[in-house]
Amino acid sequence: MPAALAAVVLGVAACGTDGPDAARPVPNDASDGSITVFAAASLTAPFTELAGQFEAAYPGSQVTLNFAGSSDLVGQLSEGAPADVFASADEESMAKVAEADLLADEPVAFATNTLQLAVPSDNPAGITSLEDAARPGVKVVVCAERVPCGALAARLQAAADVDLVPVSEESSVTDVLGKVTSGQADAGLVYVTDVRTAGAAVRGIGIREAGSAVNTYPIAALADSASPATAQEFVEFASGPVGRAVLGAAGFGAP
Amino acid sequence: MHPRPARPRSAAAGAETARVPRWVVAVAVVGGLFVLLPIAAMALRVDWPRFLPLVSSDSAQAALLLSLRTSLTATALCVVVGVPMALVLARTSFRGQQLVRSLVLLPLVLPPVVGGIALLYTFGRRGLLGSTLGTLGIDIAFSTTAVVMAQTFVALPFLVLSLEGALRTVGTRYEAVGATLGADRWTVLRRITLPLVLPALVSGAVLSFARALGEFGATLTFAGSLEGTTRTLPLEVYLQRETDPDAAVALSLILVVVAVVVVGIAHRVRPLGALRAAPGGSARPPGGHGRLP
Known part of the structure; x- marks a missing residue:
């Protein structure tokens, strides 16, 4: 019985993960333009619009968005959730991700809120x-x-x-x-x-x-990204003129 | 890895398991692990050297005391209101009873946050009764009363459900005998009915207490979150998780321990009730049994 049980448990475990090798393309593979962006809940409306504009501006790219409270997102990232870009509602949350060595680059301030x-x-x-x-x-x-x-x-x-x-x-x-x-x-x-x-x-x-009392929103590409080029492009897009316009319309200030 | 246990050691148990296909046992064990593993995983994450300081911080103590205070009050309210409800549902019959029974159990299946919204639209400052209460000078917004109300709302079905089931199981035979011997309704209720279902009442109250203690969604929506007034232990865990996950895990473990103790008590009490009800089972009058859910 214990052997049969172990087999069942292992079977369940095997179903739960996609296998470490299968899912992810080789890093630096520029042909795969799909990225996952973890963004603070307050960015829901502007980032949904921004993602659409980004996909239009960079054909072949695909942006999946995941919105939650910044500290929730930090928790998910430090538990190994796969993501390519992190946009936080505060610098402390970004600092925690930086401490965990998960950033590909220095974070960029892209918006403020009061x-x-x-x-x-x-x-x-x-x-x-x-x-x-x-x-x-x-x-x-x-x-x-x-x-x-x-x-x-x-x-x-x-x-x-x-x-x-x-x-x-x-x-x-x-x-x-x-x-x-x-x-x-x-x-x-x-x-x-x-x-x-x-x-x-x-x-x-x-x-x-x-x-x-101004809150600064930082954004950064993540080290584990499968599409680092696209991730970097999205960071520049969100902190560039298009991002500024969309975020400004939603009430955010310029950094 | 391990050799199989010698067969004779558990002959009685073996006779029982032989009736269930082995794959059923295997699936059951997986299901059990699915429930137990997350609890174990959480216990493994506890920062044991800091456990005591974490759970004895001022905010944790305030939350624990508030939780105990409000949950006990909510349990008392559940007993006061729930016993008559169970009696009416089990001992009387009226048109639409089935529907009423389903509606009473509604908070059991509603997502707590929906319960909170419903309470808000009833007792909130702009709710159905809220403005009337407001003109009477009663303002329950952001008060401990609101917490107790949210807890009672979600915990009440547990008491009604277990008590009504027990009332139907014991049947009305002893009550009928008591009545023929000259006891009035109140005496029958006090001397026969309630003693018969006391174990179920206790286990129902214990379950209600546990549900009240774990209440989160309705409290958050309806009562708010202020230390010492409305921030119960689950709300404190939710807030701590934002800044100090270690403290959140430590406090969660306290809630788990309380839950385990409560479930233990409820299970120790319940079989007793079943045993006591059993002798009457063969001689139960017709009708008492037929409408069992």
């Missing part, structure tokens, strides 16, 4: 500034300080000399936005680009000191 106050479209608490959000009784939601958008929110509060008393510290900026769009919260600190994505459900309220 914070805004999102309020429900009818603005029930009548908020017009960051100071308003700090009033007692106002239900304001931010990211937890342990995640990038929360660290940025803390920097912003320090720069503006405002102390928010949040009713909730969410793990992700989408959860903050969700609390605002559903009307549970009176205000939430989110990225400018999130306010754009949310459309009519929320209103964005600019913050004077937003410029003192």
Whole structure:
């Protein structure tokens, strides 16, 4: 019985992987133009458009996109997920990938993002500034300080000399936005680009000191890429004029 | 690798396994490994020298205490509400009962985040009841109450399900005898029905507690996440994973240990209930058995 069991287990294991030699073409094989791009969730809309434009500009290339929170992507990459390009929403996540020796090249800063106050479209608490959000009784939601958008929110509060008393510290900026769009919260600190994505459900309220808490998005080709040439071209495309235009339209700033 | 165990050593067990084809056993073992391996893999990843500091950090302690507090409250609510629900479902008959039973079990199969959205649209500030509650001065948004509500919502079916099943299994014979001897409904319920199904009530409550403890999606959607107020242990694990995966794994292991203990208790209690119900089985009045699911 143990032998039969081992055979079954090995059989299952063999089905699970494609075999180390079969799937990947020889490195530096320029004929294969398909790449997988791991990008931060906040880049979903602009990178989907950018990938289409890239495929049009480089015939024969094919871009597969994988969006998730930056730290999730770092986790996937360090566990060996196959990818060719990594675009992160913060420099810390990129630094972790660099420390793990997974980068082919130095990362390039290609976009910036700042914070805004999102309020429900009818603005029930009548908020017009960051100071308003700090009033007692106002239900304001931010990211937890342990995640990038929360660290940025803390920097912003320090720069503006405002102390928010949040009713909730969410793990992700989408959860903050969700609390605002559903009307549970009176205000939430989110990225400018999130306010754009949310459309009519929320209103964005600019913050004077937003410029003192800027988030920089780096992009880099990965060392294990099967199509290093295409990966490099995509990095240049995203950080070049086309990328700047698409990202600018989505609300991102220039680095 | 190993020689086969000598046959006589487990003659009784051998007689039982002989009835199942070997490939069935093999598939079952693979299935078991599929469940156990990930748990083992997680245990292997625990940073043991740092385990104690990791699980005793302030935020971890706050999350653990909040989780225990809210889960116990949710379990109590499940018992208070769930026992009458199970009694009505098992001991009365009314039009649409089958439908009601299915609907009551809905939270069991709903993705928790959907439960959270449903609660949000009911009790949220702009929900069906939320605005009425708001004018009464009751605001449960981002409060510990919201956590307890989310936990009760997902845990209630476990209690109703196990208790209703037990009520149907024990049948109504003893209750009928009690009634003919002059006991009123409340006495029958208190002295006959509830003692008979007590083991099922305990195991149902334990399962509800476990479900409440593991609640994540509905809490995240409905209650938010603030240390000491709404950030329960699963939410703390989710947040820690972003920055300190070691801490997340250590806290996960605590939840696994609690789950194992809970499942152990529930299984120790349940067979007892089955045994006690068995003698009545042969003399069960008709109807009590026929509608078993």
